Amino acid sequence: MSLRIYNTLSGKVEEFVPLNPPNVLIYTCGVTVYDDSHVGHGRSLIVFDVFRRFLEHLGYNVKFVRNFTDVDDKIIKRAQEECTDFMTIADRYIARYYIDMENIRVRPADVEPRVTEHIPEIIEVIEKLIQKGYAYEVDGDVYFSVKKFKDYGKLSKRDVEELLAGARIEPSEKKKDPLDFALWKSAKAGEPAWESPWGKGRPGWHTECVAMIFKHLGETIDIHGGGLDLVFPHHENEIAQAEAITGKPFARYWMHNGLVTVGGQKMSKSLGNYVTLREVYTKYHPDVLRLLVLFTHYRSPLDFSWEKMEETLKAYERLKNAVEDAELLKKLKITEDTEGGTHPLYDHVKTFEENFYASLSDDFNTPEALAHAYKLVSEMNKVRNQAYVRGNVSKRELEAYEFSAKSLLNTMKKIFGLMEDLYPECEPKKLVEKELEPGRVLDTKLVELLVEARNIARKEKVFKIADFIRDKLKELGIILEDTPAGTKWKRKEGA
RNA sequence: GGCGACGUGGCCGAGCGGUCAGGCGGGGGACUGCAAAUCCCCUUUACGGCGGUUCGAAUCCGCCCGUCGCCUCCA
Structure with missing residues (x-):
């Protein structure tokens, strides 16, 4: 294609x-x-x-x-x-x-x-x-002579005559024509400078x-x-x-x-309406920012807001849950197949992969590509839901789900650079200078111990204690979800 | 003023001539001790306004209204 x-x-x-x-x-x-x-x-x-x-x-x-x-x-x-x-x-x-x-x-x-x-x-x-006669030197400055280049304006669709009408010229500059631009600037006191055929200066x-x-x-x-x-x-x-x-x-x-805007206006230093990347990735998992970017076509403006980050976080978790829950599904009782033939999920995976790349091939339409990914997620969730309701999963379903999860993960990881720390092939890179939040320093073993203790409490129907543990862990940034396949816990990705 | 974009359902956001977007949110139901996750149904006769072309337009054309970007350093 x-x-x-x-x-x-x-x-x-x-x-x-x-x-x-x-x-x-x-x-x-x-x-x-x-x-x-x-x-x-x-x-x-x-x-x-x-x-x-x-x-x-x-x-x-x-x-x-x-x-x-x-x-x-x-x-x-x-x-x-x-x-x-x-x-x-x-x-x-x-x-x-x-x-x-x-x-x-x-x-x-x-x-x-x-x-x-x-x-x-x-x-x-x-x-x-x-x-070649396209540039000239004046007192140590060198300028490009725009009028000499006949195709000038072909990229930005501008007409030289019209540009000329609106052009302004700094009084300090020595250019012959207002449209000319500096190739080399002669050195001013205290500024970095390099030797050149036109004297000391620096490049434009x-x-x-x-x-x-x-x-x-x-x-x-x-x-x-x-x-x-x-x-x-x-x-x-x-x-x-x-x-x-x-x-x-x-x-x-x-x-x-396209440019990033804030409240409809271009994000820029001069307007002071900018948010640094550092601020974003110390608050959110980096995948959330990536996903936010990919959810808008690259040529459209993208209006940034923390509300949108929060929405994107939810969308991200939907994607991630679908991939991760292959592990959970495995913990259900696995039954022998009652139906023959290939599971419909295989077709959905094939459709997803075809459509995903087709969308990217069509002027890099990442939002449309994501829509195809979410369609697969939806199909996977249906299978998962059925298994949960029944309390068991057939070998055929499990294999199909795992196949789907793998396709989804591989594609997202390889092309979109998402979920790189999920099932890493090597040690995950530590997020540099990421401030450690309480949830992040909690030891995995300790969390597992608490989850186990809570499940004993649940079995004994001491729900006060069970809920207390869940609430307190949540405050520390650990989310617990009870499923037919056992209790799933994860660290909160958001703020 | 010139050039260039854009205006889609509660919000965000694809589509750009006729069958689907997708995400987030809200309501109801299933499941659950409860929550979460997930599923089902509803919110959805959506496409700035007015004309025109067409059997048929969110999609093409014209005008109008509104928003933004570039024209100066800017990803």
């Missing part, structure tokens, strides 16, 4: 055909490391993390590059505020970024280049642009991605991604630089994720 994705460049959903199959080259714009990442960054990171996993599932050999902008105005400003150098700030937030990524289960990219480690490559790009923002892509991926890549807010001017400027140099298409497909 072919993959179809929306290409911002054409404004249409197109069939995805890599330049050199089975290789796929992807680049996404990473973060500027001047502060902690928030949910808006998280969404973009999660979306492309899952998309990459899906491409790998399709059999592509993916090379994924995601950069760090580790020198820029905001980093320098932050350093000045803290009376330190910009590199200290950048290093700190890169370290914190990695902690965030581990916690929200975003896999590292294959290459994660830093701007400060690519200064020679950036200078090379700028030199080529000057040679838009050139880094071009230089890094040329170095790590090549002149034409398959997919370039990022947040919708990067379309203009950042990505437009990248195209201008890269294509001015090579004369070849820079990226064949441009993918942009």
Whole structure:
């Protein structure tokens, strides 16, 4: 089945055909490391993390590059505020970024280049642009001449003349044309600077991605991604630089994720309406955030709220219960089969898997894919309910349920990165810097002991004691559920 | 002002020409000592408004109303 994705460049959903199959080259714009990442960054990171996993599932050999902008105005400003150098700030937030990524289960990219480690490559790009007549130097600054690049505006569908009308020009700048953008900024006192053919200075923002892509991926890549807010001017400027140099298409497909909003407004630092990833994953299991992101189509806006997190938590538990309860079902009395033939669940699994991937292939429709997963959950629950009501499970049912649970878990784990700590193949990674809540430090053996004591009380019909134990454990973050197959206990995932 | 999105049932959120979304919530019932989980039924003749195209439109076209994003750093 072919993959179809929306290409911002054409404004249409197109069939995805890599330049050199089975290789796929992807680049996404990473973060500027001047502060902690928030949910808006998280969404973009999660979306492309899952998309990459899906491409790998399709059999592509993916090379994924995601950069760090580790020198820029905001980093320098932050350093000045803290009376330190910009590199200290950048290093700190890169370290914190990695902690965030581990916690929200975003896999590292294959290459994660830093701007400060690519200064020679950036200078090379700028030199080529000057040679080709697309850039000019003024007093140590270098600007790209937008009017020289005839395709300017093709990504963001903007008209140069119209842009010109609304353009404003900073009085301090020396550009010849208001639309021109800085490739190289001459050094100001106290700011980081590197030697260049134009004197000491530092790179402008838009050139880094071009230089890094040329170095790590090549002149034409398959997919370039990022947040919708990067379309203009950042990505437009990248195209201008890269294509001015090579004369070849820079990226064949441009993918942009919708923005995260809060109360309908864009989540951003400047508005102060942001929620850091750290805040989210210390309150909720990381899967809940992932699921929240995947429950909305990647191109639509996603309005974040804690209420929605709470709703998503419930939805997550429904998914997880279905998988986990295979274990519980096993504890019921197992009877011999009374019916022959294959259990209907096998068909539902097949349908689920087919539809799940079909949805993802249709412009990466994760909400629709999830809907198919929940249909399987529903079918599994019916089987489970019947078994519970009867108080026994047939071998045939059990096998079908286990097969379904396995399919669901494997798919969710592999593609969506969910439930990674359920039946881990190796030791689960500890959530870094996750604050230990009371429920988390309770010893498993001690909980089991209390559950056992409570069940003795239940047998003796001393419900006061039984309920007391259940209530108190709940306060400590342990949830008890009595089922025909015994008492199930779990740690609370939520706040 | 220009460009681009979007407005779906109580809420969230897919679908984008004709048969299903899905999640969350609310009500009733089954099961249970109770709770939880799960199942069944209901909440559901949903698609911003007004016209038009069509045998048929939430889906296509036009106009209007409303919300948001980009146009400056931004995932």
